[in-house]
Amino acid sequence: MTEEIYLKSKAWPFEQARLILKRLDIEKRRGIDRGDRPVIFETGYGPSGLPHIGTFGEVVRTTMVRNAFIALTEGKIETKLICVSDDLDGMRKVPSTVPNPEKLEAYLQKPLTDVPDPFGTHESYGAHMNARLRTFLDSFGFDYEFFSATDLYRTGRYDDYLLRALEKFDDIMAVMLPTLGEERRATYSPFLPISPSTGRVLYVPMKSVDAKAGTITFDDEDGTEVTVSVTGGQVKLQWKPDFGMRWAALGVDFEMFGKDHQDNAPLYSRICKILGGEPPVQYVYELFLDEKGEKISKSKGNGISVEDWLAYAPQESLSLFNFAKPRAAKKLYFDVIPKTVDEYFQHLAGYHKQDEKAQANNPVWHIHNGNPPKHIPPVTFALLLNLVSAANASDRDILWGFIERYEPEATPETNPVLDQLADFAVRYYQDFVKPNKSYRDPSDQERAALVDLAGRLREVEEAEKTDGEALQTLIFSVGKDHEFENLRDWFKAIYEVCLGQSQGPRFGSFVAIYGPDETAELIENALAGKLG
Template sequence: MHWADVIANNLIKKGNKHVLATGITPSGPIHVGNMREVITTDAIYKALIEKGAEPEFIYIADDYDHLRKLYPFLPDFFKKYIGIPICEIPCICGKHESYADHYLISFLDSLKKLGITPKVIRASEIYKNGNYNHSIQIALENVEKIKDIIENISKRKLPKNWIPFNVKCINCGKITETKPILYEFPNIEYKCNCGYEGSADIREGGSGKLPWRIDWPARWKMLGVTFEPFGKDLGTVGGARQTGEKIVKEIFNYSPPDYTVYEFILLKGKGAMHSSKGTALSSEEMLAMTPPEVLRFLIVKNQPNKHIVFDPGFGLLNLVDEYDQFERIFFGKEDIIKGMKDIEKIYELSQPYKIPNKIPFQIPYRHLVTIVQISKEWKDIKKILLRTKQIPENIGKFEEKNIKQRTKHVEYWLKFFAPNKLKFEIKNKLPNLKLLEKQKKIINALIDKLNSIEWDPNAIHKEIYAISEIENVSIKTTFTTLYQILLGQNEGPRAGYFISNLDRDFVMNRLKEAVK
């Protein structure tokens, strides 16, 4: 059984209605690793629906969290915003309402492409509109209990006058600099490092924020969360999940939600992703170089508790190939391979929206990698595909759009991630080169032959061999010569396929020019 079904079944044992929660702080570019939380939850959400349950899927944007430090991608002057909630810091590009929105909007945009449509809740809103007030009051009534729980479980020593609430300074706007002096419902008198002294009324929304270890359990209760996955780092002993379980039971009187711990996605050769260390692949980048179903596929086919090593170089081609293979098997075009499990389910869960009712037209990614480098414009690419009969004349609009979209992804990949070994450029002028006599001889012979043969990969390939043999030139020399003339380099894509994709007249003229 697929893991999403296993989890869904366990949830259904407890009831039919569920609230699945996810939460990612938009304090920087959201990377593919972060995406795992949302895609994992979406898979469970869809499995629940299929089984007739009534799940609700929510995403909480922690935009009331403060800026923790000056991340490497931020300009120096952002230093002054450290400690201020990210929804109250100006946007880094100036086009969004706030710092948080800058990252949040593009994240939500990615979600849409992935077919993930949770109810979005902004932490800043539920703080400001007072939804949290009751929880804040309860937390402040149980200071000692909460302190005990956190100190016992996390082995962390909290300061003497610690309270489970960070007051926001009304003067400097920071929530990290204030020290509480006296709490007497409903007011907290505080002193801020900026010099300001004042009083906050917790009945007023947005007067401050619960620290993470209390915020999380308070939220479970407030929103009725029954399932929420989290990363392995939070699952550790003494971590927020463990203190949260106890706090939610003993302070907020609510059962902790079910969960699954998900592992990190590692970048090949670089290890775990950290936006702050520059070793992250953002979800926008990923969605620019693959279709969304492939990103879903990557997450869905792996058990959440297994780490994924993702290779954005050659590995991406294999991933897309594998997806295409699953698709062929799903539609019965290819036999299932022994040992492959849950193929149908994985394919279904990989679809952002509807499952296609017939197999989409497939052109291998690797092949597109070659064609896209031959022609930049879609209409030219289409011409090649038609001429080489890789797509039928009567191709449907939807299918055409699909392939066109893939070429866009391939272009992006070539630009930013493809290994140099795979890149080439058709020179629009004959490269400056001096051919040896035997090279000229072979090209002349080719010109004669290529005129008359069928313009197809195998025929071209065979002709190249035949002529090399007749002229007694090493095959290597022939290939190298062709690449030099067409690409200005010594190596290139498989010659037969490659040349057949080029315009015949272009090739003939170029060859003639080369031996003039």
């Protein structure tokens, strides 16, 4: 029954898992012998800079597809997630963020693994960045195997496919040349030799290729004609042919990439086929946008990093942001964090009330690989933010004074997730909410209603002081009594006058945790102009 549910699930990781399963059937029908090779899920990494939020997104999404495939096949087919670092690429520019950048100028265009490590901790710049990547991935507990392109080329792992690429040189050129401008076509070669004299990666035309001998001939930087073997790491492929060759050589069954690769994907596939491979299932995701709707760029610095997000919210919320609609362009900026945190816990609360079919479509199944936790914090993140604002809380201990009155059995020890959220809320409020608060004066109608509300809150009976529903009904009644045509305007007025913002969680829930008397005092201070 469970397998049937997975076969019909509309969650995108299961859709991709089914395509991979279909691909395996196609291979079998074509007589392709996989032997005991596992199903390979691949992600790629460019080690010229530090891993970033896109790196996390690609690995976490690929992991979700892998987990869906394992569930779909009941674990009967071995799988492997590999992360390949393109560290044989030439260093195009020296990052301004490294120590003594001027010392690396002499190594421009040399493979990243031949550039000294400016941080002094590893044998090369590429090795340093690879180590940072692995530390980054390990911190999230990803299950993967790391591959260095330098090792793949220099240890001979790619040799057979490089020789095959030499045999199919004309076929590869026939794929690539129509995609290039006239000037580039005149000098293009899929092979990039590494200069025997300077060690730099060269973008030079081939004078001749000898498939039988396994060699290419070209002019070195000093004009000397040189012949080298294409094996043993003496050359690398241009990035588009390299993409297709990697698929064929490593037997990749699934890879996802950003929309900026979409136009090139058919080229990767054609080259993979030319080299005798079967192209993997490919999934194209949209790129993140900043608050203005512009593409996020590391060089522009207009996005937020993984470290930024995790300073204000749990990792699961970042996983949810990546899970949701990966083929839709989404704005990634600090304002989305609180909403995403609360959406995660809403999905988690719903999961344990759902049947298996609904659970397979629930994001938390994919975030937690079918085994999500059961504990749900009794207070939302949005409510905590309002509590920080109203109480002017400078640390989470102040928040716990209110939380424990609302939930007497809750403690930081028994509710570590809520304790963490309280800490996040204080930090987020101080950095993003407080600087942008803007209180306004009430209209005559709003002032009269707020005075009435404060009075009624002071008269709330003890039994109803923590009853969010009863308090919400009371607030509704005040709005109706003061003839607000749209009660949304009434609640908006409460937030704008008393909390300096235009919206928030249910105000009854806020009153229940903050306290009716304290809320009445907050309203009175706002009407007296003591909050702005």
